[in-house]
Amino acid sequence: MAAKMGSFFFLFAIIFIFCCKFTPTDAYDSLDPKGNITIKWDVMQWTPDGYVAVVTMFNFQQYRHIQAPGWTLGWTWAKKEVIWSMVGAQTTEQGDCSKYKANLPHCCKKDPTIVDLLPGTPYNQQIANCCKGGVLRSWVQDPDNAASSFQVSVGAAGTTNKTVRVPKNFTLQAPGPGYTCGIAKIVKPTRFVTADKRRTTQALMTWNVTCTYSQFLAQKTPTCCVSLSSFYNDTIVNCPKCTCGCQNNITRPGSCVVPNSPYLASAVTASEDKDPYKPLVQCTSHMCPIRVHWHVKLNYKEYWRVKISITNFNFKMNYTEWNLVVQHPNLDNITQLFSFNYKSLTPYAAINDTAMLWGIKYYNDLLMEAGPLGNVQSEILFRKDSSAFTFDKGWAFPRRLYFNGDNCVMPPPDAYPWLPNSSPKQMKSNHLHRLIALFLTSLTVLLVSI
Numbered sequence: 001m002a003a004k005m006g007s008f009f010f011l012f013a014i015i016f017i018f019c020c021k022f023t024p025t026d027a028y029d030s031l032d033p034k035g036n037i038t039i040k041w042d043v044m045q046w047t048p049d050g051y052v053a054v055v056t057m058f059n060f061q062q063y064r065h066i067q068a069p070g071w072t073l074g075w076t077w078a079k080k081e082v083i084w085s086m087v088g089a090q091t092t093e094q095g096d097c098s099k100y101k102a103n104l105p106h107c108c109k110k111d112p113t114i115v116d117l118l119p120g121t122p123y124n125q126q127i128a129n130c131c132k133g134g135v136l137r138s139w140v141q142d143p144d145n146a147a148s149s150f151q152v153s154v155g156a157a158g159t160t161n162k163t164v165r166v167p168k169n170f171t172l173q174a175p176g177p178g179y180t181c182g183i184a185k186i187v188k189p190t191r192f193v194t195a196d197k198r199r200t201t202q203a204l205m206t207w208n209v210t211c212t213y214s215q216f217l218a219q220k221t222p223t224c225c226v227s228l229s230s231f232y233n234d235t236i237v238n239c240p241k242c243t244c245g246c247q248n249n250i251t252r253p254g255s256c257v258v259p260n261s262p263y264l265a266s267a268v269t270a271s272e273d274k275d276p277y278k279p280l281v282q283c284t285s286h287m288c289p290i291r292v293h294w295h296v297k298l299n300y301k302e303y304w305r306v307k308i309s310i311t312n313f314n315f316k317m318n319y320t321e322w323n324l325v326v327q328h329p330n331l332d333n334i335t336q337l338f339s340f341n342y343k344s345l346t347p348y349a350a351i352n353d354t355a356m357l358w359g360i361k362y363y364n365d366l367l368m369e370a371g372p373l374g375n376v377q378s379e380i381l382f383r384k385d386s387s388a389f390t391f392d393k394g395w396a397f398p399r400r401l402y403f404n405g406d407n408c409v410m411p412p413p414d415a416y417p418w419l420p421n422s423s424p425k426q427m428k429s430n431h432l433h434r435l436i437a438l439f440l441t442s443l444t445v446l447l448v449s450i
């Protein structure tokens with residue numbers, strides 16, 4: 001009896017771990033498990049009343065970038081610090097500096113808000129890696145532009161590494177919500193090597209802050225959906241209805257826009273005033289700003305071919321440097337990719353089923369706002385792996401898709417276009433079997449890891 005009770009409790013514990021491990025607010029992303037933005041403060045010099053620090057943000061995320069209008073960084077000072085001056089960035093407000101007489105600080109707020117300067121800033125207000133309008137590229141697409149720096153002179157602060165207090169409560173907006181930052185940790189001082197590699201200097205003191213992203217903090221509704229089709233079945237499986245919202249002409253008139261309507265321009269302006277980050281979408285059954293269409297196009301003896309199209313339904317957004325992450329078992333043997341860039345992502349060394357696709361510079365790296373130009377497309381040629389390849393049971397469709405790092409909602413598996421002669425019942429039960437198998441495997445893994 002007691003043993004039975006014990007195992008019951010154990011099962012409960014496991015279910016508890018399961019439910020809480022995958023709560024929506026969890027920032028963990030299994031395709032980029034280490035992805036984060038690290039903010040590093042290097043104290044370069046002590047001053048009579050404080051210090052000068054170079055602050056650098058590194059975007060260590062494989063596929064998530066920050067596009068215009070860029071990042072906003074905030075923190076709370078631990079004591080009564082002020083910012084005497086900044087190079088390569090600025091605070092949005094000066095705050096109350098009435099305590100100061102002759103020289104006014106740049107900012108006296110307890111919780112300053114920092115924004116990047118724009119490209120074209122005069123050279124005497126720049127430092128290396130600054131002034132990109134807050135844009136941070138993703139680590140895979142453009143590692144050279146995945147960092148952003150500014151310099152800050154802090155006053156009324158500690159003047160030795162014993163008396164300095166690290167700022168608290170870091171916040172990062174990109175530009176809306178989504179990131180959560182940890183506490184600043186004092187780490188080993190950064191070492192700098194000169195260009196000729198003949199001399200190394202080091203920071204007087206360094207601290208790091210790590211920020212991670214959660215899609216569920218960023219927006220409650222999805223922003224992207226997937227539609228499917230194939231050469232072997234005429235059915236086009238559209239995005240699930242109401243994926244990102246529902247058309248509702250009665251309670252929310254104007255929640256979407258019909259293309260070419262005379263009201264379009266005024267609707268864009270009006271919604272710009274209300275919430276600049278909220279998309280204004282074209283009226284569709286799914287109401288998503290982005291739709292990814294996966295078409296299984298051709299079947300050759302040794303190869304098969306897929307066409308991918310990404311359509312922008314958002315009238316308020318040009319997606320610059322967009323990217324798509326695709327998970328499909330055959331991505332380990334991609335033979336050719338047309339008109340997109342490609343890199344295989346291997347978050348777990350043994351599994352090679354995930355790839356990142358993005359546009360070619362000056363050709364299709366800009367996904368234009370909704371309208372005739374608001375789409376990009378490409379084709380992928382796969383080499384068949386004879387042991388796994390099949391058109392049956394929806395195998396040819398992707399397992400997972402992300403647009404700009406946000407999950408794209410797939411149609412339910414029993415709606416996938418199926419091969420003539422195959423029954424959906426069989427597929428459903430197979431799906432169930434797979435789910436059970438997955439559950440059992442996870443259980444085993446958990447048991448082993450406990």
Ligand SMILES: *[C@@H]1O[C@H](CO)[C@@H](O)[C@H](O)[C@H]1NC(C)=O
Nearest residue numbers: 033034035036037038060210
């Ligand atoms: C942040 O990302 C870097 C680079 O991938 C990694 O080395 C580091 O461990 C990450 N930090 C955290 C706290 O996950």
Ligand SMILES: *[C@@H]1O[C@H](CO)[C@@H](O)[C@H](O)[C@H]1NC(C)=O
Nearest residue numbers: 160161162186189204205206
């Ligand atoms: C502070 O500076 C002293 C030497 O001045 C050094 O020994 C110590 O490691 C430093 N502490 C930190 C946290 O950097």
Ligand SMILES: *[C@@H]1O[C@H](CO)[C@@H](O)[C@H](O)[C@H]1NC(C)=O
Nearest residue numbers: 074075076111168169170171
């Ligand atoms: C941290 O910052 C947030 C947002 O600026 C604010 O609401 C919160 O009160 C701050 N917490 C502390 C401890 O300062």
Ligand SMILES: *[C@@H]1O[C@H](CO)[C@@H](O)[C@H](O)[C@H]1NC(C)=O
Nearest residue numbers: 038039040058187188207208
């Ligand atoms: C602090 O951040 C820098 C830059 O991202 C990194 O090189 C360094 O390893 C980090 N230190 C620690 C202890 O995480």
Ligand SMILES: *[C@@H]1O[C@H](CO)[C@@H](O)[C@H](O)[C@H]1NC(C)=O
Nearest residue numbers: 246247248249250258283284
């Ligand atoms: C809303 O109006 C559009 C066009 O006037 C129509 O196509 C659509 O079906 C309507 N939606 C609902 C939910 O009534």
Ligand SMILES: *[C@@H]1O[C@H](CO)[C@@H](O)[C@H](O)[C@H]1NC(C)=O
Nearest residue numbers: 314315316317318319368369
């Ligand atoms: C998108 O880019 C085009 C061409 O550069 C521009 O005319 C348009 O205003 C932009 N749209 C938005 C929403 O920024």
Ligand SMILES: *[C@@H]1O[C@H](CO)[C@@H](O)[C@H](O)[C@H]1NC(C)=O
Nearest residue numbers: 331332333334344346349352
């Ligand atoms: C994964 O597959 C791609 C495409 O075939 C290949 O280029 C890459 O080297 C593979 N990576 C690993 C780690 O096997």
Ligand SMILES: *[C@@H]1O[C@H](CO)[C@@H](O)[C@H](O)[C@H]1NC(C)=O
Nearest residue numbers: 332333334352383384385386
């Ligand atoms: C790709 O497929 C070919 C032919 O089936 C096979 O010889 C090769 O080993 C495969 N490559 C990978 C990385 O699986």
Ligand SMILES: *[C@@H]1O[C@H](CO)[C@@H](O)[C@H](O)[C@H]1NC(C)=O
Nearest residue numbers: 233235415416417418419420
């Ligand atoms: C195509 O797939 C759909 C399911 O999406 C199914 O209802 C239909 O019968 C299939 N067509 C043929 C010719 O098998």
